[in-house]
Amino acid sequence: MNVPCVQCRLRQNRYFRPLAADELPSIAALKSAHLSVPAKTDMIQAGEVGGTLYTLYDGWAFRYELLPDGGRQILDILLPGDLIGLSAALLGTARHSVQTLTPASFCVLDAYPVADLLARHAGLTQSLLRRSLEEEGRADRHIVMLGRRRPTERLGYLMLETFDRLRQRGLASGTMCAFPLQRRHIADWTGLSMIHLNRTLTRLREDGLAAVEDKTLVLLDAQRLSEVSGYRPGGTIGDKPLI
Amino acid sequence: MNVPCVQCRLRQNRYFRPLAADELPSIAALKSAHLSVPAKTDMIQAGEVGGTLYTLYDGWAFRYELLPDGGRQILDILLPGDLIGLSAALLGTARHSVQTLTPASFCVLDAYPVADLLARHAGLTQSLLRRSLEEEGRADRHIVMLGRRRPTERLGYLMLETFDRLRQRGLASGTMCAFPLQRRHIADWTGLSMIHLNRTLTRLREDGLAAVEDKTLVLLDAQRLSEVSGYRPGGTIGDKPLI
DNA sequence: CGGCTACTTGAATACTTTCAATCCGCGTGG
């Protein structure tokens, strides 16, 4: 199931940056394949040299790092439209691994001509820079959550942020959304042990704030949850580059 | 004490990216002043709109975020050569605050023409993108430290990373370096209470790994410390853009 | 029906924080 860039489903979403006239052909030329993989597939291994560039077209994935003792820290949740492996392509080495969470499909891009693409399209490069700064902002808030906030707050934050990111992409509305993360993943994002995460989840549910069941997130009281967790929606619309 | 860009002390360091012939005049045109401030000065307040762009020329500073309950999380330590406020300039709003740690001086850059500068110099923009990706990598490792590692490891990591960043800039060598962070700051980077941080510092010193005294960091056994904390030196040489 | 994976729960242990004091170096003003 190959999807040509011209009829890309994602690009219709106004969340993504509209392309300049001369950019689409350049980008389309980069796409070398469309790849479908099952859940729990490792797309990128930490330490890999060179590496391919992917756009997540459909499904969920996550970036993570493994520890010597077998532990894992999830760095970010990846949703449709996210670019994967840019730092590997530009800096030379992958610093983290990426694994699918659901069956997923990717646009496979030739990493080699990317530097050339950036040199020719200054607007696109700036746009990528903005996106990178925005992601740095997300990472900063993750740091705040892990360094200075209690488990309920961390958890509420993860839920609200993920919901919001889905909504921006037109993948959620109302009060529910898909949430294919298992307990283990949530624990590894929030930096908690699974057992303690469980208690915290139970608390959120009993307090009528939010619940995860059956791979679905239900925001029972988004207002109160955002007060508890200090989540403020951020993110620009219309400037997210989609390659 | 104004420093013209042509005779910038920092630029001589091979850690920074050499400029293309036509870039220096464009950059020099951006610099509108040289500013000296005392320690503990807030340069940027979270939430500020627009905002100026600075290059830290001399001294130390840090990026941080305040919590409703009065807590603080330090996101990053800023060293000479670091660019401050790029995300504010490009995205419109400052997401975090910046405060000096020592008396410091800054190059003040006009933020408004920056977008123009980037449009004209594609190489510079790419370089900034690389730098941003590299910083994202640093943020990722900070996340791992806070989410999944013990206090001694976090602390050792902060010490080694900071030492390394100084060394790359030619500001440290051998086994000692300046370290103007107080206990409060170290606690706010590592996500610990000050009291527990103290015990941890004591432990590191008693174990003969490292010690902070008199605003100086002494690496007593860098080898063993890096084993304990899992620090691996990273960072590219020669591609760090200095604006 | 196993065997597997995900999820839950209990109890003991380990780790961190909070609260309350104390100590120390330094600059000020008597």
Add this chain to the structure above:
DNA sequence: CCACGCGGATTGAAAGTATTCAAGTAGCCG
């Protein structure tokens, strides 16, 4: 010169939070 106040550093004890270890339950799929 010295008492005083101040901010930073340090310590002890008690309270609270989170993890580990050890079972045990539920659902799914061969």
